Amino acid sequence: MISRIDLRGNPGDPRDLLPRAEFDVEAALEKVRPICDDVRHRGVEALIELTERFDGVRLTDVRVPREAVDSALAGLDPAVRAALEESIRRARLVHRDQRREDVTTRVVPGGTVTERWVPVDRVGLYVPGGRAVYPSSVVMNVVPAQEAGVASLAVASPPQADFGGLPHPTILAACALLGVEEVYAVGGAQAVAMFAYGAGECDRANLVTGPGNIWVAAAKRLLKGVIGIDSEAGPTEIMVLADGTADPGHVAADLISQAEHDVVAASVLVTASEGLAAAVEAELGKRVAATRHSERVAEALGGRQSGIVLVDDLEQGLDVVNAYGAEHLEVMTADARGVADRVRNAGAVFLGAFAPVSLGDYCAGSNHVLPTGGCACHSSGLSVQTFLRGIHIVDYDRAALAGVARHVVALAEAEDLPAHGEAVTARIPREEQA
Structure with a gap:
């Protein structure tokens, strides 16, 4: 049923000998490229057609109505609700402690550098569907984004023919428990493209996170740069x-x-x-x-x-x-x-x-x-840090700049970028440099 690999007596690098799944994202790129381009140019119309082709569901719109999210929570099994609430509570405890504090370093008198941590403005959170239902992935995506202070977030999950073209009701219920109101019945590469380019009511996001199949991973690779990603999950x-x-x-x-x-x-x-x-x-x-x-x-x-x-x-x-x-x-x-x-x-x-x-x-x-x-x-792994950006704030007064001006000029000349040095000497003449 399961094979054995005997590395005894083999002291070399084991990486090429260890079992690993084949996951050729590169080969999938050309298949997802036209899908992403279609969403970019035709928006919701393309999403509806792609959903019918890949998920066997014909939608009139991809946005999940608020009443459907609320109804899913009302119909949730009490035991599952209690389990999700406890999962959320524990995840908040851990992720809240991950929040970074701003740090100011006094480099010299009159010269400081502050690292300020700022959340991304908007994220698209992908929750897979298929062989299993993953409300836990809603929790794992949403909680760190919320604890990071992300102001705008949306969830996308594949539509299910058995549930009238909506994502699985347990996924919708998890969204409701977390206060997520913006949910889309979109799966696969087209969901990543929707977040990257915007479509209909879905505004462009800065970052997309969450696991998915090879088509999701390929779309993340293709659109990285248009949108930030967490990883290409295999x-x-x-x-x-x-x-x-x-x-x-x-x-x-x-x-x-x-x-x-x-x-x-x-x-x-x-x-x-x-x-x-x-x-x-x-x-x-x-x-x-x-x-x-x-x-x-x-x-x-x-x-x-x-x-x-x-x-x-x-x-x-x-x-x-x-x-x-x-x-x-x-x-x-x-x-x-x-x-x-x-x-x-x-x-x-x-x-x-x-x-x-x-x-x-x-x-x-x-x-x-x-x-x-x-x-x-x-x-x-995904954490509060995934949703934060560090911004350096440089604050030097005249005396602090004067104290280092000659070094800046020397390095600018060494790199044959004299205008860099001139930007300093315009403020601190050479005779005033320390």
């Missing part, structure tokens, strides 16, 4: 670094939980314990058949992107973990905290037996919009 991943103290049932359950997302989801166990590897394989044999989406899970676990990686010891295991840069990393070892402190590359790290990835998906307070495809080696 297939979801879990890596578990475990030793012989780990419970094989817990490990197997967590590998299955991530495989449940998609047939290209990646589930990887890294261990030096052959006994644990065998026990996890046995647990998978029992548990996969019993889970609701067993066919999807089995295909994901059997794919090239999943596997059990055998290593010599914990040191090599950490090398593998840092080379892979997993979206989600679980550390199930005797000293989970100590091991986790040595992890450099991961979107989020979950410690020990009682912090499964699914906790982070919903109610840990952390964000579940995380870098995939090894991007954790250079990128972070």
Whole structure:
């Protein structure tokens, strides 16, 4: 069901040997380009036609009526409402503490530089639809944007034929709980283009965030520069670094939980314990058949992107973990905290037996919009910081400029940009420079 990769005795760079899903965004670019151009030039008319083509739904408008959002909340299962409210509460606690404070540095007497943190003016938040419903992604997108102080935000999610061409009602209900009134029944690349160029009631946004399929990722890549993006999210991943103290049932359950997302989801166990590897394989044999989406899970676990990686010891295991840069990393070892402190590359790290990835998906307070495809080696997950920009404010008086003028002039001349120096000497003649 799941393959083994034996790296024991192989001290080299493991990156080319580790399992990874194929996700060719570049190949998808040319397919999304005409879609984005169509939305740019024809706006809502194009969105309606594209929605009918790709989602099988004929709309008269893409804006979700306010009454539909309110109705979805009124009809929400009380248990789901309570869970969403708790998820929102915990996410606010964590994200509120991420807000950056303005800092002023006194460089010299009379000369300061202030870094001022300013939220983007408007964001478009994408919530995927398809095999699963993701109201949790509404929470993970909206809460950090709100805590950052973003004044204008809109949510887009694919229309569902089963719900009259509206996004899934649980997604709409989550929007209502968060006070989001601007919601669009638009999915895929066309949703990113709508945010980038504006269409109908949807004004242009400065930034678009949220996970999606390959077409969403390709549109983000294509339109980056027209609009800011958080990341190009690829297939979801879990890596578990475990030793012989780990419970094989817990490990197997967590590998299955991530495989449940998609047939290209990646589930990887890294261990030096052959006994644990065998026990996890046995647990998978029992548990996969019993889970609701067993066919999807089995295909994901059997794919090239999943596997059990055998290593010599914990040191090599950490090398593998840092080379892979997993979206989600679980550390199930005797000293989970100590091991986790040595992890450099991961979107989020979950410690020990009682912090499964699914906790982070919903109610840990952390964000579940995380870098995939090894991007954790250079990128972070969604946070308040995603929605903020640092602006430097330079404030020098005459004496402070005079004190450094000769250095500015010297560097300007060294770079053969004499007018740069003249902008200083126009204020501080050379004879007055310190």
